[in-house]
Amino acid sequence: MDISLWTCAVRGHETYAPDEPALAARLHVDTAAGESWRCLRCGDFVPGPARAHGPAEDAPEVPRGRLLRDRVIMRLLAAERVLRALVLILLGAGVLKLRGSQDHWREIWDQDLPLLRQLADQIGWDPDHSKIFTWTDKAFTLSPATLTWLAVAIFAYAAVQLVEATGLWLVQRWGEYFAVIATSLFLPLEIYELTEKVTVLRVLALLVNLAAIVWLLWSKRLFGLHGGAAAYYAEHHTESLLTVERAAVEAT
Numbered sequence: 001m002d003i004s005l006w007t008c009a010v011r012g013h014e015t016y017a018p019d020e021p022a023l024a025a026r027l028h029v030d031t032a033a034g035e036s037w038r039c040l041r042c043g044d045f046v047p048g049p050a051r052a053h054g055p056a057e058d059a060p061e062v063p064r065g066r067l068l069r070d071r072v073i074m075r076l077l078a079a080e081r082v083l084r085a086l087v088l089i090l091l092g093a094g095v096l097k098l099r100g101s102q103d104h105w106r107e108i109w110d111q112d113l114p115l116l117r118q119l120a121d122q123i124g125w126d127p128d129h130s131k132i133f134t135w136t137d138k139a140f141t142l143s144p145a146t147l148t149w150l151a152v153a154i155f156a157y158a159a160v161q162l163v164e165a166t167g168l169w170l171v172q173r174w175g176e177y178f179a180v181i182a183t184s185l186f187l188p189l190e191i192y193e194l195t196e197k198v199t200v201l202r203v204l205a206l207l208v209n210l211a212a213i214v215w216l217l218w219s220k221r222l223f224g225l226h227g228g229a230a231a232y233y234a235e236h237h238t239e240s241l242l243t244v245e246r247a248a249v250e251a252t
Contacts, residue, residue, distance in 0.1 A: 002042070003068055003069055004041050004043075004065070005042050005044075007041060007042075007068060008042045008044075013044070013046045014051065014062045015052075016050055016054075017049075018053070018054070018242070019053070019054060019055050020055075026245045038241070040059070040062040040064070041062045041063075041241075043064075043241060056242060059242050070220075071171055073215070074168045074169070074171055074176075075168065078166075078168035078169035080208070081162070085159075085161035086158075088155070088161065089155065089158050091154055092151045092154035095150050095154060096151045099151070163182075164182050173229075176216050176220045177222060179212070180216050180217060183209050187209060190202065190205060190206045
């Protein structure tokens with residue numbers, strides 16, 4: 001599937017009428033149905049007037065090809081970060097709700113525990129060796145002040161995930177750096193958890209984060225890698241269809 005065509009189908013074509021006559025002639029054709037302008041993303045000629053017009057240097061920078069695929073990957077990573085943040089926010093809210101009413105929730109937990117054990121036996125899960133049960137029992141013994149600070153830490157982690165998601169979704173350079181640094185800081189914790197117990201979820205989480213770090217470092221040329229920021233912006237500029245057409249006009 002051509003991701004450029006798919007994006008145009010969802011968001012519409014990006015057509016632009018430059019003021020420079022020679023350049024406009026390369027992007028414009030007259031047909032029996034009227035004028036058509038070439039889409040700066042997929043390259044197809046689109047019937048009707050251009051969506052925008054002006055000097056060529058004011059034309060929007062429309063990602064296409066590999067750059068467009070990279071943008072889709074970054075937004076998928078951003079969506080995954082938002083999902084993490086929502087889970088953390090719900091967890092933090094649960095900790096705050098537990099604060100100050102531990103005895104009440106302990107009674108409810110003790111009443112429902114036999115039913116949970118029956119369900120666990122049916123699915124082959126040993127609750128006595130489960131961290132969820134261990135953490136729940138421990139939470140009932142924590143002081144309200146400790147629970148408050150625990151909730152603050154959880155909400156702070158959720159905020160980090162949301163900032164990271166914002167930078168990735170908006171395809172900002174600072175967001176790419178922030179994502180690499182923030183994700184790297186938590187890698188030792190994920191590796192430590194694997195030394196305690198290997199689970200499919202923990203392995204997948206670690207692999208996703210490692211792949212995200214390596215991909216961002218190399219494809220976005222962060223920290224001077226692979227040519228650095230200069231090569232990164234040059235690639236964006238040379239991938240532009242309008243840049244290619246301007247070069248063709250200058251060569252003739």
